[in-house]
Amino acid sequence: MDRKKDIIKCIESISGRYSSYEVFTDWIRCCALAISNSVSFLHNKVWQDREQAYLDTIKKYTGDEAEKFVEMLYMLCETMDDSVTDVLGEIYMESGMGSKAAGQFFTPYHLSELCVRLLLPEPDENGIYTMSEPSCGGGGMIIAAAQRLKEKGVDYQRKMDVVAQDLDWKGVYMCYLQLSLLGIKATVVQGDTLTEPYRKGYPPDRVLYTPAKMGVLF
Numbered sequence: 001m002d003r004k005k006d007i008i009k010c011i012e013s014i015s016g017r018y019s020s021y022e023v024f025t026d027w028i029r030c031c032a033l034a035i036s037n038s039v040s041f042l043h044n045k046v047w048q049d050r051e052q053a054y055l056d057t058i059k060k061y062t063g064d065e066a067e068k069f070v071e072m073l074y075m076l077c078e079t080m081d082d083s084v085t086d087v088l089g090e091i092y093m094e095s096g097m098g099s100k101a102a103g104q105f106f107t108p109y110h111l112s113e114l115c116v117r118l119l120l121p122e123p124d125e126n127g128i129y130t131m132s133e134p135s136c137g138g139g140g141m142i143i144a145a146a147q148r149l150k151e152k153g154v155d156y157q158r159k160m161d162v163v164a165q166d167l168d169w170k171g172v173y174m175c176y177l178q179l180s181l182l183g184i185k186a187t188v189v190q191g192d193t194l195t196e197p198y199r200k201g202y203p204p205d206r207v208l209y210t211p212a213k214m215g216v217l218f
Contacts, residue, residue: 001082003075008095010072014065021097025170026057027069028088031076032173033057035180036208039216046205080181084147085109086140088174106137112144120148129160134193136164139175139186146184157212162186165193176208185213 014023033054040047058066079087089106123129129149133142142164146156162184164175169190176188189198190206198207 001078003079004087004091004094007072007075007079007091010068010075011095014061014068018060020095024092024095024097026060027072028170028173028177030054030057030069031073032177032180032208035177035211039209039211039214049205076177077181080178084143084150084182086112086138086143086178088178089138089140092138092174107140109140109144112140113147115141116144116148120145123159127159129154129156131160131162133162133164134166134197135171136166136175136188137171139164139178142175142184142186143178143182146182157183157185160184160186161213163189163198165189165191165198167192172208176210180210180212183212184210186210187213 011020011023011027018026033050037047037050037054058069061069076087086106086109090109093106093108121129121131129145131142131145133139136142142160142162146160149156149159162179164179164186165188166172166175167190172188172190176186179186179188186209187198188208188210189202191198191202196202
């Protein structure tokens with residue numbers, strides 16, 4: 001079931017004191033942080049800082065508005081259960097936020113599909129498709145790769161291992177949320193891929209691991 005329009009309506013119904021762009025950003029931040037902390041076994045400083053960031057964000061909203069955040073997550077899950085696609089990127093662009101938010105635009109999903117059909121990497125000797133996506137945005141290219149593997153009869157949840165990086169935290173949260181819901185093993189990183197590419201020892205507060213990467217069924 002495609003619930004993108006319902007999510008957009010829900011965002012618009014909350015906006016007023018805050019712009020639709022801010023509501024959308026707060027929603028994906030809360031969802032991503034909630035998932036990340038729910039699968040973290042160590043309640044260390046990173047966990048505590050993320051918990052505080054969640055609380056600081058959600059307290060801006062009334063109880064009814066916070067309930068709508070939960071409803072939107074449910075609608076997102078429904079939509080992604082129905083089809084493997086860049087749902088959040090489409091919501092962002094269809095709602096008009098791409099024309100206002102610091103000149104940030106997401107690649108149309110059909111172009112991601114085309115790129116993947118032309119450039120899908122070969123698996124390694126263990127049958128694993130290892131991918132690295134700089135400037136990942138909402139993760140559209142990775143999602144398109146998962147869709148293509150599914151079409152080829154490959155279990156992408158077992159056979160993909162991804163590093164996705166973006167300078168903008170919004171892109172990091174969008175990508176992390178979608179790859180988490182799709183069950184993709186991914187390390188999602190905040191940072192400039194050119195000047196500080198992901199490597200061992202990267203600051204842990206700028207790295208999120210999807211539940212599948214953590215070995216957790218979600």
